[in-house]
Amino acid sequence: MFFRPIALIVFPTALVYVALFVLNDYFFGSLWFSPGVSWIFLPSGLCLIAILLFEQWGALGIIVGSLSVIGAQGSEPDPVTAVGAALISGLAPLAARRVCLGLAHIDVHLQSLTATGLLRVTLIFSSLSAALQQCWFAWRGSAEHFFPQLLVTLTANVVGAMLVLYACKLMLHFSAYLRKG
Amino acid sequence: MTKSKAANFSQMYTKYLNLVRTIKALPTFPDLDAVEARMLNTFAANWHEDKQITVLEAMVMLPEISTTTAHRRLKMLRKKGMIDLNLDSHDNRVKYVVPTKATHQYFAQLGQCMEKAQLA
Numbered sequence: 001m002f003f004r005p006i007a008l009i010v011f012p013t014a015l016v017y018v019a020l021f022v023l024n025d026y027f028f029g030s031l032w033f034s035p036g037v038s039w040i041f042l043p044s045g046l047c048l049i050a051i052l053l054f055e056q057w058g059a060l061g062i063i064v065g066s067l068s069v070i071g072a073q074g075s076e077p078d079p080v081t082a083v084g085a086a087l088i089s090g091l092a093p094l095a096a097r098r099v100c101l102g103l104a105h106i107d108v109h110l111q112s113l114t115a116t117g118l119l120r121v122t123l124i125f126s127s128l129s130a131a132l133q134q135c136w137f138a139w140r141g142s143a144e145h146f147f148p149q150l151l152v153t154l155t156a157n158v159v160g161a162m163l164v165l166y167a168c169k170l171m172l173h174f175s176a177y178l179r180k181g
Numbered sequence: 182m183t184k185s186k187a188a189n190f191s192q193m194y195t196k197y198l199n200l201v202r203t204i205k206a207l208p209t210f211p212d213l214d215a216v217e218a219r220m221l222n223t224f225a226a227n228w229h230e231d232k233q234i235t236v237l238e239a240m241v242m243l244p245e246i247s248t249t250t251a252h253r254r255l256k257m258l259r260k261k262g263m264i265d266l267n268l269d270s271h272d273n274r275v276k277y278v279v280p281t282k283a284t285h286q287y288f289a290q291l292g293q294c295m296e297k298a299q300l301a
Contacts, residue, residue: 053196109192110199115206168204 005057013050013061014068017043021069024160033152034145041156043089045164048125051093052110063090081140088136092129100124122165126157213263213287216246217254221263224278225288234278236266263287 024042031039043065050058066086100106100121106113113121130153137143213221223242227234234242240251255278258264262283269275 049200052200053193108196110196110203113199113203115203115208118203118207165204165207169207169209172201172205 005054006060009050009054009057010061010064013046013054013058014065016046017062017065018068018072020046020164021065034149037149037152038156039152039159040163041153041160042164044126044129044157044160045162045167047089047093047129048122048161049164049168051097051125052121055097056094059090059094061090062093063087066090077142078140081137081142084136084140085133088132089129092132093125095132096121096125096128099128118165122158122161126154126161130154130157213258213261216243216250217258217261217263219243220251220254221258221284221287224264224280225284228280236276236278239278 020042024038024040028038028040028042033039043062047058047062050061052058054061063086066089067083070082070086101108103124106117106121130150133153134143134146134150137149138146143149220239220243224234224239236255239255240248243251246254255264259266262281264284265279265281266276267279269277
């Protein structure tokens with residue numbers, strides 16, 4: 001019942017999340033705006049794809065991945081805030097999906113999803129995730145500069161998601177090219 | 182595998198295919214600018230009539246732009262994979278401007294857009 005999606009979706013999603021987090025740290029580690037807030041956040045691209053494809057199982061994978069990162073790096077600024085942020089990182093995109101079904105006119109099977117629609121969905125995902133994360137941090141009293149951090153998180157989510165989407169596009173292009181010889 | 186499980190996987194696969202199609206259709210940079218698009222349209226009209234276009238002819242096809250601009254745009258079109266240059270089999274000094282696969286895809290896409298617009 002539950003084991004198959006956990007093995008096939010949750011763990012691989014969590015693994016890719018951690019890998020993207022490490023990659024993000026490696027390539028864009030110098031682009032920190034403040035501790036924990038970067039200008040580019042690659043895992044947001046995975047959040048978008050995982051939620052669109054796997055819905056709640058994708059969200060669970062993101063939460064597991066996020067918790068793994070917290071486990072490895074330490075819970076900053078405190079355990080409750082960190083775990084809350086991890087939960088939001090999985091649940092916010094799920095909420096964004098619901099919003100998109102109404103606002104961006106996408107259907108559950110993504111049949112009517114166009115390239116422009118996907119860009120609109122990316123913007124909604126990024127905005128909602130950034131807003132909920134920053135609201136949570138503000139509520140927990142650890143957001144010193146709410147609006148600048150909100151803007152940076154939003155930019156990070158959008159840029160990260162676009163980079164991942166275009167990396168996928170590039171991979172699809174090359175895989176088609178290789179198949180044709 | 183039960184029916185509902187199979188249906189779930191089938192739905193997931195449909196979503197995957199739709200997402201792949203959408204990602205493939207994401208706009209790429211650089212797009213053609215107005216001059217390049219106009220040059221390509223002029224070439225297309227000739228290709229459609231099975232006429233061969235030499236580079237020299239291509240450079241003077243649009244009277245409103247200079248040959249230097251035309252030459253630069255030809256190079257850009259080639260760089261973007263929208264045209265290719267073929268050598269003449271008898272005279273190596275003559276090069277023909279020929280369409281590529283990307284050119285055919287570009288015009289096919291424009292055709293589909295027109296069809297959609299007519300149906301709307």
